Amino acid sequence: MTPLLEVANLSIAFGGLRAVDDVSFEVRPGQIVSVIGPNGAGKTTLFNMISGLYRPTQGSVRLVGADVTSAEPHLLARRGLARTFQNLQVFPSMTLLENVMVGHHLQEAGATLPDLFGLPSSRRKTRATAESALSLLARVGLEKAAFREALTMSYGALKRLEIARALALRPKILLLDEPAAGCNAVETEEIDQLITEIASSGVAILLVEHDMKLVMKISSHIIALDHGRKIAEGNPGDVAANPDVIAAYLGQKGQEQVLHADG
Amino acid sequence: MSDLLQFLFSGLTVGAVYALLALGFTIIFNASDVVNFAQGEFVMLGGMGTVFGIAAGLPVPLAALAAIMGTAFLGVALNKLAIEPARGAPVVSVIIITIGAAIFIQGAASVLFDKQIHRYPGFSGERALHFGGATLLPQSLWVMSGAAMIFVALWVFFTRSLTGKAMLATSNNRLAAALVGINTRYIMTLSFGLSAAIGAFAGVLVTPITMTAYNVGIGLALSGFAAAMLGGLGNPVGALVGGLLLGILEALTAGYISSQYKDAVAFILIILLLFFMPQGLFGSKHAERV
Amino acid sequence: MRLKPKHISLLVLFVLIVMAPLFFPSGFYYRVGALIFINAIAVTGLVILIGYAGQISLGHAGFVGIGAYSCALAPVHLGISPVFAIALGAALSAGLAWIVGRPILKLHGYYLGVATLGLGILISMVLANEAQWTGGPDGIAVPDLGLRGLLRDWGFRVSAGELWYWLAGAVLIAGAWLALNLFDSPTGRALRALHGSDVAARTMGIDVPRHKLHAFVISAVYASVSGSLLALMNRLVTPDVAGFMHSVHLVTMTVLGGVGSVLGAIFGATILTALPQVLTVFHQYEHMVLGLVMILVMIFMPDGLLPSLLKRFRGRAGK
Structure with a gap:
């Protein structure tokens, strides 16, 4: 299956700071790809570039085969991209x-x-x-x-x-920025089911989430960022075991947590 | 050539007043993110206050001082009674509040003073000075040197004194300033008092040349705001440059094109500037956070 | 059938307009009423721009001026009837709003406020200065609409005040109907969405600049029609109708009554138009009262008068 979302060598700099640096990956229909990394790793910035809110300084974004780098958000929506926001953007x-x-x-x-x-x-x-x-x-x-x-x-x-609201767009690609933040265990369980359900209907999902248990459970593929750079990618088990990831992000305590979730 | 010099003289005089107005906008905007449309009323009150102080028998310096002090007090009251209670309100509400304050002050001035046009004699006589075929009123020198003095004094205040540095810090980042123990509410009050005093001072200086009446404030506020925008809202150097530039351009327009449309200069400039350089001549660009 | 809020609002408006004359002590009040309705028409347009789309304009009196002077000038110079002059004014206003709207509406907050303010002032300056066309600051006479003569021919005798009361009332109801239609339509939702969150609206596929522009153009047409009616009723128009103070009045009326709601804005127009007319004793204090009302309402009733009062009323009823 051809990928619905292809991100190639994507970079952006604010002043001298390279918030996202040379990141590439792709998401295929039905896949749940998670982006993990410590705070400030560039996850939300990556989302903002893909959804057209920030202009990347380098690299390209392709949606359903078409180059949409720096396209206006409303045109991306037309092409089947929908997203949610980390710090809520509802119509109050x-x-x-x-x-x-x-x-x-x-x-x-x-x-x-x-x-x-x-x-x-x-x-x-x-x-x-x-x-x-x-x-x-x-x-x-x-x-x-x-x-x-x-x-x-x-x-x-x-x-x-x-x-x-994002589902209302009938998206082909759905970007979820911390959907389980602020949810209790029961709600998280419901969101877990919902995301799996959406993916199984053929939507490509790109996910940012801090709840590692959830990420490890539902992701088909994980990309780990640190200081804007991709430091690892692969299936959940591989990424969780990757020493760079552990060093950068999970730490000793996190590793136990992951192993626990994995087991 | 002497025409040009003449236009430059009158442009610099009016420009100095615009620069002081723009400075007032800048100080308040930096402390509170409020654009204070009542800024022009402070200029009017400085002039009118002095007129009526003189009429009441006060010597000119005392009348001027009373007018400036009174206006500064009003500026503080405006902040305490109308701006602070509306903290966090949307921009539209704040615009309406300060325009409301301008209309209120104008109405109060028409009742308290009168609806006549007033002036008083220049501080150093009325005899025009001659330079290269152009004439210059001594009062113009008062206006220009007064404005220069204010800018220098403020520069010293902002860079040397603790309070001035606190004001600068507040304008850069209010939250951070509050966290390091700066009383940002006090800074806001101070900035309103200071802006009002500067406006009134401009009014005291310029009234012998331009005359004054209860309803001159709104027009002055719009020109001063235009000047502030021109220099980049929030930048004191921009206020100075924007004010002088606007004054000179208006004088040149009045001299060479049409005196009827001299007031249009400010707004044509502003609209062009907003379209092509939305952050003003000296502004900085902020990225939008999502 | 259950009544929708839209129908309730229109019904309330209709009943108020029809019943009000029963309480008029003299014919003078028809004129006051007509003036209220004419202002309310422009304000209804601003509800769409400020209330729905969240974009401020401090220069809409400029469009009022275009509408007004079209009715003064077009019948004389182009030989068209005043009715077509209303349409011409609306078309000119829409055209101007369309041209300047796109760059202006890129701006936010104070910057948008000052750009629209500049636009309004430039229009009023042209009207005041081009005296050979506009009569300058003293104003210019406006031809008769001819409706009263027509009615007389048909055997109806109405005073000018009555005629304008019913005419402006009818136009206001039509204007309110359109604005209420828009509120609960795809376009209205898009406008309210971009007001709530510009970023989210864009990611929902909303072409934000296009929708802002449409709101700007629609509100300009409302303002223009309001100006045309004002000129035709007064038979005289001065540059003041396009001035900064009139723009401020209009925005204040919009926000005063309750910026999101058509009925609230009409309520705001009523208060701000009627007060100085009714309280002529306080003429001297008119400005002070206006300024004070603006400040106090914004501080104590930030949602505007009508929504705040309704909330209070509902709160009490609930106890």
């Missing part, structure tokens, strides 16, 4: 339902004038979108709160809201 004064409805933008948006005049075509789209959004909210367990404003919800709920 819109309801949860409306938040997920916004995720349907590319399917429903067309002309401004029919929307202004409330033409039947516009109203029909809104009804269809609302139905689809409601079922997505149900999928992440938030259907009961559909009509509450996002700003009234807990952190964990908003994390799941972002996943539902």
Whole structure:
């Protein structure tokens, strides 16, 4: 199968600091590829470059075979890329339902004038979108709160809201930035299932997550970053055993944790 | 040639006032991220206060001092009563608050003083000086040297005194400043008082030339803001350069193109600048964090 | 059938407009009412720009001026009827907004505020200075719309105040209807989304510059229509309609009532328009009162009057 996302020699520098340095990898349909590394390793910066928010100083990003390096985020969405954010980017004064409805933008948006005049075509789209959004909210367990404003919800709920909103784009490639942050054990379990389910439907998933147990359990492939450089990659077992990774990131305590999770 | 010199003289005079206004914007913006549209009212109050102090029988220096002190007090009150309570409000709200304050002060001035146009004689007489075929009012020299003095004094204040350094630190990073024990609320209050005093001082100096009335503030604020933007909002050197540049360009426009459209210069410049150099002539670029 | 919020808002507005004249002590109040509606039309446009899309404009009175002067100049110089002059003004405003909107709307916060402010001031400066066309600062007479004569021919006798009350009221209801349609539509959601989080909106596939531009153009048309009606009602227009103070008034009305809500903004327009008209005794203190209202509402009711009052009312009802 051809990869859906190909990242080649991607680099970015802020001032003199190379936040991401010569990173390459690919993600195929149904794969869950995790990016791990200590804080400041460049994981979120990598995500921001792939999703078009930062312009890389070097290297390229290909989506479904097409070069999209430095393309505008909304054009990437058109090509099938969706993402969530580490430090929440919800629409605070819109309801949860409306938040997920916004995720349907590319399917429903067309002309401004029919929307202004409330033409039947516009109203029909809104009804269809609302139905689809409601079922997505149900999928992440938030259907009961559909009509509450996002700003009234807990952190964990908003994390799941972002996943539902990203799914609304019907993405081919999904970037998840710490989806389990702030979730309790039960919620993490649910997110674990949800991610596996999404991947099995053929979506390529790129994941940043600090919960090593989760990462080791669901990843098909892991990339370890340190100071912006790729220091290791491979299947979970190999990466966890890699001495560089252990030195840079996991440390003695982490190693035990990983071995425990692995066992 | 003498025309050009004449335009330069008047441009530098007005430019010095714009530079002081822009400096006032800069000081407050650095301390609080607030663009204070009431800045022009401080200039008006400096002039009007002096006019009415003189009318009440005070000698000119005392009237001027009273006007400056009163305006500084008002600046502090503005911060305490209207800006601090709205901490963290969105930019639109803050814009409305400071414009509201400007309108309130203007209204209060029309009631407290009157709606007439006023001036008082220049400090060193009214006899024009002649240089290379151009004339210069002695009061213009007062304006320019007064502005220069303020800029030098502030430079010393910011680089030598502990309080000045604390203000600089606050403008660089408010959170970090608070963490090292700087009282950022006090810095904000101080910056409002200082800005108001500087505005009033400009008003005291320039009123013999431009005259004053209760409603001149908004126009001055817009020009001063334009000057501040031109130099890059938040940069004192930019305020000086932006103010002088704007004053000279306005004078040249009035002289060579059209006096009716001299006020347009500021806004055409601003719009062009925002399109092509959004951070101003001396600004720095910040990356957006996601 | 369950009533949607949109229909409730329109119903409330309709009932208020129809019932208000029952309480008018004199014919003068029809004029005050018409003035309120005319301001409310421009403010409804600003609800779309500021409330939905979160973009400030301190220069929308410029578009009010274009609408107003179109009705003064086009009938005389182009020989078209005032009705078409309204459309011409709207088209000019939309065109200008379209051209300047894209670069201007790249800016954020204060920078956007000052760029729009500059745009408005430049327009008002042209109107004040090109005296051979616009009559300069003293203003210019505006031709009669001719509607009253037409009604008289059909046997209806209405005063000018009454005519403008009902006409502006009808246009306001139409404007509110459009704005409410937009709120709960794909475009409206996109606008509110980019207001909430520009970054997230872009990653959702929203073309942010395009949507901002559409909101800017739509709000410019509302402002222009408001200016046209104002000019045709007053039969006189001065450059003040395009001035900075009028822009500030409009933004204050928008934010005062409740910036996200059409009904709230109309409420804000009512208060700010009616106060000086009704309290003429306080004419001397008009500016002080206006400034004070702006400050106090922003500090104590940051959501605007109507939403804050509703919240308080609901809070009490819930206890």
